[in-house]
């Protein structure tokens with residue numbers, strides 16, 4: 001039997017009759033936690049968030065409480081709060097559910113977080129294509145302002161904070177936090193080098209800035225509600241709370257699902273919750289956390305030691321559905337986007353699709369990323385067009401190896417990890433493409449960087 005969802009963030013989202021307006025939200029207890037928070041000391045809320053162990057839901061899984069504590073308060077500069085609603089990682093469609101179905105939950109979480117870090121200005125940076133979401137947030141902010149939950153003297157207190165919704169122009173790199181901040185400042189979104197530009201120290205307008213994902217910020221409301229230690233009992237150590245997983249691909253019931261971290265495995269998610277693989281097909285591979293995470297091949301074994309010293313030996317089906325599970329299997333949970341592929345998938349075509357995305361989205365600031373992502377796309381496009389060569393798999397790997405770790409932001413890894421893992425696990429299919437093209441037996445040309453023609 002399928003493990004039941006544990007909905008905290010999406011508790012009301014799909015309830016019949018639940019609407020995104022403030023009246024409905026308040027009927028369901030909305031803004032009570034903000035009132036509670038305003039009666040607490042800001043630093044006590046930060047301590048609760050730290051105690052909760054909540055980790056970022058945007059990609060890197062960094063503990064939120066730690067980031068709040070990193071904020072440079074000695075500088076005397078204003079502190080900003082920025083909510084990352086860019087949701088650009090392919091396969092991810094969770095933040096938009098919150099924004100469309102329960103926007104006030106985000107506004108309440110944002111105001112509590114802003115109060116905790118004593119920010120007088122908060123921003124929601126939303127991707128350009130999410131036009132309707134942006135309008136809904138603006139409406140929600142106006143409703144909240146009319147009730148005194150944003151703006152001046154919130155809830156009758158002497159704390160004031162404004163929220164501004166800022167629409168991007170639809171670029172993946174604007175989801176990277178420092179690129180986002182550049183964009184918010186009105187500039188081309190070239191990511192900043194860290195150090196020194198850690199947002200907590202030198203963020204928006206060179207001021208200390210907390211950047212967190214939509215889902216992460218929503219959790220703060222529930223942490224204030226139940227207390228950090230109680231929240232930490234949900235999930236398992238280092239993987240606290242629930243997570244929303246966006247499942248796409250060749251399962252019978254794709255969709256978004258919220259589960260307690262570690263309560264089930266990837267196998268249970270795929271087979272029990274999502275109804276299994278399409279009829280007549282078998283599981284071939286899983287991308288466990290958005291297109292930039294390393295692909296896992298059906299049948300491979302993942303072995304290692306747990307923190308308590310015990311050993312694990314997993315197939316994909318056994319990997320715990322949380323932060324540390326996919327990490328132990330050599331990949332990551334990233335943005336929580338699970339992409340399932342069955343045996344009808346042509347891995348070279350899938351790779352070509354991913355490479356086309358990253359080549360289009362590279363901001364072009366760093367040469368290895370700008371050139372490398374383009375070369376990766378050219379190679380896989382040529383392979384799919386019948387021009388595959390014997391050396392292509394090695395060439396792809398070589399280009400990817402020269403990108404990872406050599407760029408200002410993690411886009412270099414995001415574009416190269418898929419290639420490295422596809423080649424490591426499906427090299428046979430890349431070689432077969434060359435055989436189909438009649439090029440397999442030819443000696444490598446040695447023209448490693450001549451990609452077309």
Ligand SMILES: Cc1cc2nc3c(=O)[nH]c(=O)nc-3n(C[C@H](O)[C@H](O)[C@H](O)COP(=O)(O)O)c2cc1C
Nearest residue numbers: 056057058084086087088175176177212213216410
């Ligand atoms: C290329 C790239 C794209 C990213 N896109 C997003 C995004 O769309 N949404 C998001 O929340 N985080 C994204 N991130 C992660 C952010 O840089 C940052 O870690 C995150 O917003 C922090 O919030 P969190 O700690 O709550 O996850 C991206 C990172 C990289 C390297």
